[in-house]
Amino acid sequence: MMILSTALSLCRRTQAQIHMEDEPPPQGVSAKALEATLLSALKMLDVGKWPIFSLCSPEEIKLIRQACVFGSAGNEVLYATENHEVFVLGMNCSGCLGTGDMQSTIEPRRLDSLCGKKIACLSYGSGPHVVLATEEGEVYTWGHNAYSQLGNGTTNHGFIPCQVSTNLVNKKVIEVACGSHHSMVLTSDGEVYTWGYNNSGQVGSGSTANQPIPRRVTSCLQNKIVVNIACGQMCSMAVVENGEVYVWGYNGNGQLGLGSSGNQPTPCRIAALQGIRVQRVACGYAHTLVLTDEGQIYAWGANSYGQLGTGNKSNQSYPTTVIVDKDRVVEIAACHSAHTSAAKTQSGQVYMWGQCRGQSVTFPHLTHFACTDDVFACFATPAVMWRLLSVEPDDHLTVAQSLKKEFDNPETADLKFLVDGKYIHVHKVLLKIRCEHFRSVLNNDDEIIEMSEFSYPVYRAFLEYLYTDNIRLPPEDAIGLLDLATLYRENRLKKLCQQTIKQGICEENAIALLSAAVKYEAQDLEEFCFRFCINHLTVVTQTQGFADMDHDLLKNFISKASRVGAFRN
CATH class of the missing domain: 3.30.710.10 (Potassium Channel Kv1.1; Chain A)
Known part of the structure; x- marks a missing residue:
């Protein structure tokens, strides 16, 4: 473990340095072959900004099509290659790499149980534990399980990916989200299922008892079709098809946006957003962002690092407008392990605010980045990914x-x-x-x-x-x-x-x-x-x-x- 920790602390090779190592195209290669090679190279993921990828060779990096860096210090990563092989490397805390043991590794190890399965989405908790959904809608979990966050009915750590089937049979999962020690999934028919740690009501069951297996979140979501979900450390959010936002769980910092600081054991609609149609929700450690259909951002919750973007460090229990730019915002980003926020406008400009390399940025700050992912690679603590990073599906070239x-x-x-x-x-x-x-x-x-x-x-x-x-x-x-x-x-x-x-x-x-x-x-x-x-x-x-x-x-x-x-x- 000490060897790997030292190696990770020394790994700081940038993507530019990786490019510098590439040899010029060989002479005598046909134009079509050269074009195919260049197009393939353009489909590489730009992962060089995350230090852990310095443990991979340039040849391995060229094959990566999906990746997620996670863990308490960004010291674990899972990635999938162009032929749908899945590899992991890193510290392996609580067996979160799914290799069958708790041994750290600086060499990529293949996860045979996931190879051939096309990954649709992935999320992770603080233990860490991992929840993954395939394009066919199957759910796999592994890693830390002291609070039943793997959904298998036990509290034993999971050292290999295992399918979660209880109450999800014949259900196609299209989105997953993890809090610190609880899990949530969204099905194709708009239903939400949760399990795991529930000390603050974050699984939405109406009690504070931990939930060992997936159960549908009902209450006022019973007849609603949910289109988007997200988790803070100990809270949960759901956006329904008419743009309403429902929240539950811990609310000590006002992160539920209800105008109070009391916990909420079942879903509750945010009344302050009445008449506003929300498209997406994103949760930080204890703050929340939403994006409306008009391209505006509202934020609430903890604000000790300026992560609400309001120009001060005062917590807000009501939704507050975030002024990013005159341009329309098309993407918001946050993750429950950080106090950092990011957004991308329609013209492609990327802004960040909150905790950035130890500093507090209280207003949205224009960056030189082309995507919100780079904000978390370069400025968030820890340097993790806020989503599963994938190669763009189309062949459009800039x-x-x-x-x-x-x-x-x-x-x-x-x-x-x-x-x-x-x-x-x-x-x-x-x-x-x-x-x-x-x-x-x-x-x-x-x-x-x-x-x-x-x-x-x-x-x-x-x-x-x-x-x-x-x-x-x-x-x-x-x-x-x-x-x-x-x-x-x-x-x-x-x-x-x-x-x-x-x-x-x-x-x-x-x-x-x-x-x-x-x-x-x-x-x-x-x-x-x-x-x-x-x-x-x-x-x-x-x-x-x-x-x-x-x-x-x-x-x-x-x-x-x-x-x-x-x-x-």
Whole structure:
């Protein structure tokens, strides 16, 4: 356990770093094969922001189509591959990985009992326990079970996924939700079933006795068709088809939105939302968000971190309007393990508020993210997923993805660069749009341009950068690209080259990189390389690069090293 904990704390590889490790497409591959490869890559999940995925190889990550990071510190993950195989890895607290034991693992382990079953949705509790529904509507549970939250009639922990069938026979489950130690599912005919911990009435049975098996929540939901469910730590919510919201369970922070702080053992309609048609509900640890059919957000409950987005830290027991943007909101996000809130607008802007990296953000803050999932990966504590993250089901490509796909595609290109005897296929109009150099030198009648100033890897990387905004080169080749960036006055590319060089510096290449930084007048990079050389002076001075060092550079290096006391005993 200690080894895994240490490994997880050290794993911080970003998705950008994973991309940097990918090799450029091989030469001689057909355009259709290249397109298929690129399209497959575009269907990868962007999971690199969650540290636990640093335990997976790039090859494993490319196969992932669904994933959920969970646990008290984001130290467990379940994922499904493109052929519906299911794997888990992590700490395995309370047997929550479903591997049949409580052994932690830094290597993905396959869950044979779930392989071949298409996962529709998944949720998790604090124990943790896991509740999963398949596309066929079957429910499987495993993990912590001290409060019967697995729904199997016992309080024994479940070390392997087992189907929950009691009272769910012939029922198709379409949505699942977990509180800290209770579980809830929604069936295709609009019925809600709950089980588990019930100290505050969170299973909605009318009592506070724990519920060992699934039972339908009735009371005022008896004749209602429920379309959405959610759980806070110790409360439950349901949205019915006419947009009304029903709540039950713990209410000490006003998270039920009833205007009081008393617990509610059976479902109760939120009267303050009369006339407002709610589409979705999302629960944090002790706060609640709802999204209306007009794209507005209402919030209530605990607010010690600003998670209601009202500009203060006062709890609210009544629904309060959250001002996100003039644009319509299309998605809200929260999870019961965090005090963080997020929303996405119709134009694609993502906002966050609440507890963000230990800070309290009391107003919705515009982020640079493209999805609400990234908010929880980068700013929530713990860094878990608020939902099962899946690849988009359609094949629609964004403008950026379409441009990336067309790089070096001979079927659509109207210009070829001949470098070191190899062709690189590009599009004149894109080059002119993206690069001032090409705008001034390209002619409409150009079909082939020979390039001898730079090597093939360097020039290919440059052209690919114009299509993708990223570079993929080892640090030694990035020196040549830095030369090109300087010549073409591409300042952003110059910065990317410097970052790549910094990430790849070592004792063997430190002097070569220092020389390049001096040559191309990259002062920040020069200072970085110099400090590296000083910190590894004994090894660096024994390398061939140091022995071959330019006389003037050596003289300046020794002088500067002396000034910082590198040669003192």
